Amino acid sequence: MRGRVWKYGDHVNTDVIIPGRYLDDYDVRSMAKHALEDLDPRFARDVAYGDVIVAGRNFGCGSSREQAPLALKHAGVGAVVAISFARIFFRNAVNVGLPVVELDATGMFESGDVALINLEKGIIVNETTGRTGRFEPLPDFLLDILRDGGLVPHTAKRLY
Amino acid sequence: MEAMTFAQKVLSRASGREAFPGEIVSAKIDLAMSHENxxxxxxxxxxxxAKEVWDAERMVLLFDHRVPANTIKAAEGHQAVRAFVRAEGLPHFYDLREGICHQVLPEKGHVLPGMLIVGTDSHTTTYGALGAFSTGIGATEMAAVWATGELWxxxxxxxxxHLNGRLDGPVVAKDVIxxxxxxxxxxxxxxxxxxxxxxxVDAMSISGRMTMCNMSMEMGAKAGVAFPDQRTKDYLKGRTAKEWKPVLSDPEAQVEREIDLDLTGLAPQVAYPHSVDNVKPVEEMAGIPVDQAVIGSCTNGRAEDLLAAERVLHGRKVPDSVRLIVVPASREVYLWALESGVMASLVRAxxxxTNPGCGPCLGAHQxxxxxxxxxxxxxxxNFRGRMGSPESEVYLASPATVAASALKGQIADPREVIG
Structure with a gap:
């Protein structure tokens, strides 16, 4: 996958990814419209399909709201790359089919760079600068969930 | 068998094999909780x-985040869940009347020591106060739990x-965590x-231990636990008829880190905006003016919290410049506060x-x-925008500190009000 980078800092929490005031609405288009609104009002307006978020430590900390990865996914985000993730966000992202990458060297990206990611091989390339980074690929059973498009289609396949 | 930690023991039992730290297991869930989500x-x-739920007895559903419904969409969500509860004949459903999930589940005797509990709420860690292994999960994986009863x-x-020493005056579990x-x-x-x-911890009430385990997730914990003792027995007595046995870490079990602290002399603590770990002793920020003060939530909306606030506010008046909002955590707490006179005293002050529920904590309403x-x-x-406008600020503190601050119209040390 390939996309333009949006760079953020540490501890990007689920309240800024999708504020509580919008959580009564389970419509994914409405969630997408408000994604990251309290952190970066430009994001939801300008994000393009396949764009990549690159952030620091503890991405997605806070509430268990699955609307957080859903909002990012339906806004068009192709993957989130961070030094570390809060555990519930990490699970939710995989479960809704939003790829997550744990990468120490997030300093290799600036906003606007183009990132190329190979999830299976654990390789990430900054096409703007030519730098290459490596990361530990997800365990196979999580990659399987992502390949199936999330836990819903994955479980449906197992049940029947 | 090797010595095991509490977490290993619960997950070994639930997965039917010896489980070691770092391993991924498929665990059978003892109790699954969801609220509006x-x-x-x-x-x-x-x-x-999925055609049917795996075990209706092991599911608890309730409403607490938006009660009574604050928007038409919230009402539609409630409506859909009520219809599902009726169709599946789910026996453990609490509609808008009972209060916050993390208060209601322990009160109603659903939580027992040693259980493996998951909930679609990050503060599900609260149930560790009764010696359960309990953690927050997402909505989609909860659907898989409803269908199969298992989760990776x-x-x-x-x-x-190791929390040594003793807490002085109005310093409580909230200040510690x-x-x-x-x-x-x-x-x-x-x-x-x-x-x-x-x-x-030994000297702490179950209520205080709930505050500790509740907020353990704010430092990233998957689960927090205080081990069962006589207080746990007393709390569970009359709430459940079920047999239970405490699950404890073996003394020789491998622990990654041991942290020893002497808490004697700890001052009341306050978390500054906009992150929960931005914590300082109250005296370092005394004097910052406040417009609103909120006492409630799954963290601090219990009887002992309302009582601590009442002790500060008794016979005194909150100035017109401050909006003091009190949200009992549950109907049981609300009734206690009414019958004990604590609520009257707070209202006089x-x-x-507002009705039991999450109130304004997550910025939905009230x-x-x-x-x-x-x-x-x-x-x-206290994340940016948590309780409303992204241009507003939230400070976190204990009930006594919040009450003292409401009284003074600025962040204040409760020790100066009640000595």
């Missing part, structure tokens, strides 16, 4: 093509906090099971009381903040 779970459950889990390593979060950082206990032991406004609250998060 059951509507989201339900959608995934139906999309999976990584067996966590353990951090153990804020202090620990400040020390460890917002991701300092990521993925760990956090054990709270020592004289300070100027409090506005006390949102305008740009530029400041609120001091007994709640659990």
């Amino acid at each position: 059951a509507a989201l779970v339900l959608r995934a459950f139906n999309e999976m093509g 889990m990584k067996v966590p390593r353990t951090f153990r906090f 804020l202090h620990l979060i400040g020390m460890m950082g917002a991701d300092g206990c990521d993925y760990r099971c956090v054990e709270f032991v020592g004289p300070v 100027g409090a506005v009381v 006390g949102l903040l305008a740009p530029g406004e400041r609120c001091i609250a007994t709640t659990n998060r």
Whole structure:
């Protein structure tokens, strides 16, 4: 996958990814419209399909709201790359089919760079600068969930 | 068999094999809780093509985040979940009347020591106060739990906090956990099971232990636990007829980190905006003016919290410049406060009381903040925009500190009000 980078800092929490005031609405288009609104009002307006978020430590900390990865996914985000993730966000992202990458060297990206990611091989390339980074690929059973498009289609396949 | 931690023992039993830290196991869930986001779970459950729930006895559903419904969409969500509860004949459903999930489940006897509990709410860690292994999960994976009763889990390593000494005056569990979060950082206990032991925990009520385990997730913990003792027995007596046995860490079990602290002389603590780990002693920020004060939430909306606030506010008046909002955590707490006279005293002091529920904590309703406004609250998060406008500020503190601040119209040390 390939996309333009949006760079953020540490501890990007689920309240800024999708504020509580919008959580009564389970419509994914409405969630997408408000994604990251309290952190970066430009994001939801300008994000393009396949764009990549690159952030620091503890991405997605806070509430268990699955609307957080859903909002990012339906806004068009192709993957989130961070030094570390809060555990519930990490699970939710995989479960809704939003790829997550744990990468120490997030300093290799600036906003606007183009990132190329190979999830299976654990390789990430900054096409703007030519730098290459490596990361530990997800365990196979999580990659399987992502390949199936999330836990819903994955479980449906197992049940029947 | 090797010596095991509490987390290992619970996950070994639930997965039917010896589980070691770092391993991923498929665990059988003892209890599954969802609130309003059951509507989201339900959608995934139906999309999976699941025909029926795995075990209705092991599911608890309730409404607490938006009660009574604050928007038409919230009402529609409630409606869909009620219809599902009726259709499936789910026996453990609490509609808008009972209060916050993390208060109601223990009160109603659903939580027992040694259980493996998951909930679609990050503060599900609260049930560790009764010696359960309990953690927050997402809505889609909860749908898989409803369908299969199982969930993949990584067996966590353990951090153990030895809390020594004693707490003075109005200093309580909230001050301790804020202090620990400040020390460890917002991701300092990521993925760990956090054990709270020592004289300070022994002397703490179940209510205080709930505050500690509740906010352990604000330093990243997967689960927090205080081990069962006589207080646990007393709490559970009359709430459940079921047999239970405490599950404890073996003394020789491998713990990743042991942290020893002497808490004697700890001052009341406050978390500054906009992160929960931005913690300082109250005297360092005394004098910051506040527009609103909130006492409630799954963190601090229990009887002992309302009583601590009442002790500060008794016979005094909150100035007109401050909106004091009190939200009892449950109907049981609300009735106690009414019958004991504590509620009357709070109302006389100027409090506005709302129905049991999450109240304004997550910024859904019942006390949102305008740009530029400041609120001091007994709640659990102070992220930007958490309680309303992204231009507002939330400070977190204990019930006594929030009450003292309401009284003074500025962040204040409760020790100066009640000595």
